Amino acid sequence: MSTEALSANSIRMTGLRTIVIREYGRIVRIWAQTLVPSAVTATLYFVIFGSLIGRRIGDMGGFDYRAYLAPGLIMMSVITNSYGNVVSSFFGAKFGKHIEELLVSPLPNWIIVVGYVCGGLIRGMLVGLVVTIVALLFTHLHVHHVGIILAAVFLTSAVFALAGFINAVYAKNFDQINWIPAFVLTPLTYFGGVFYSVSLLPDWAQHISMANPILHMVNAFRYGFLGTSDVSVTRAFIIMGACVVVLFFWALQLLNRGTGTRD
């Protein structure tokens, strides 16, 4: 059975499965870098903000601060890890040249994008699960709407996996894959309603916050648990869906043009 005898469709499906298996293998192989740090960070946040300071804070948005904080922390780790997985895996593949294994193969570019995004989703979900378990050690998680929780976490993970992919395509050195997370992602996340309700902010700051897509994602996700949100949940889902579509075609276009991958 030579590859030429296979239908294009079966090549694509086997190829996609292989990329996903390889990405999963990478996450598991270097688990100390991929799965552990977020669990540690989340634990620290719960101990310091949740238990020590949180007791002084009292309620937030009408809920115990730890219950309010938990969805935010889960989302923060999903964002960081979805992004981090794709940016470092794809940039590593460029740097080590093994991206050529995919570029010479008969797989179309969209399969390559989808494959890497699946890697980001897997890592995002795994870490999300780990942080959820950590959260359960500190607080009780009420579930208002499980469908919204899953949809929000899935879409958010996809958005940041795609963003990580685009960052990796453009990046020419390791500094450039650390720059965006440090100077863009972290501030947006911290100002994105992970730790507080925007209703605490003055009007002008609330308006500015509305331009931050992470605020919408975190609030939609939190709505799935608590049934309350600072923003319109419908609009949040429209924003997430639009981001996925735009970033996907951006990423695809970069591969089609060979930006950062083909001379």
Add this chain to the structure above:
Amino acid sequence: MQALSVRGLTKTYKNGVQALKGLDLDVAQGDFFAMLGPNGAGKTTLIGIVTSLVTKSAGQVSVFGHDLDTDLERAKACIGVVPQEFNFNMFESPETIVVNQAGFYGVERAVARERAEKYLKQLSLWDKRKVMARSLSGGMKRRLMIARALMHEPRLLILDEPTAGVDIEIRRSMWEFLREINEQGTTIILTTHYLEEAENLCRNIAIIDGGRIIENNSMSTLLRRLQTESFLLTLRDQQTQAPVIEGYGIKLIDDHTIEVEISKDQGLNDIFAALSAGGIEVLSLRNKVNRLEEMFMRLVENRQP
């Protein structure tokens, strides 16, 4: 059917280097074909375009009749490539690397596992299948890339300087292995800057220099041509036609100059004797240097120890 057909291929890199300058090339199905040329000739660029790692500036490429512009996926499915530089994940094991590569070409995992065993054994890597790739020796890394390229059993195998930096014993066993693969029907294109390697393996050869093919011939014709030397002889008296001397090819260049082709085992004395017997006096003689010989000299300087 041509395994590879290239027409008017040009490549100008972003930094302005023109690596290919209108290159034409055909490689027949089943051939064992050498592309010989010095460093910087454009061999890797050509392979890069054929395997779609490099975008072409102009021209056409088709692989077993599949045009890269219109039928890319099918063209790619026919090719297995062994690049000049290591390009596998150094932190993965040989087994993982080859099984995954098969998957990228659509080979089911169970089949891929069987093939991994077959090719890793044939290339003496089976014992090392579980170690991290970066711990392999240079020769093993090369062989790993050959195994990887064969996992989807391509009809065309392209190897870019596969024996660079590989010691003589391993080089010979690699040659033997490639010969077998070729006999089983795989078309092979190999680049090298060692004439010796091409001589040992290939039936047909193209010599590439400065982004152009300067010679494209069967290996035996090329070797015969390299066995002869041409001399330009200036004569005292005007000639109207080239003198005829048994065993020598002689051409009249102008009325006082003839060109004589002498194979390296023939002596110059005989030709002078024959010419003076015919009443022709030679004033001077110079060696005619052709581009092929020049290239050959450069390649010989590069010859492996």
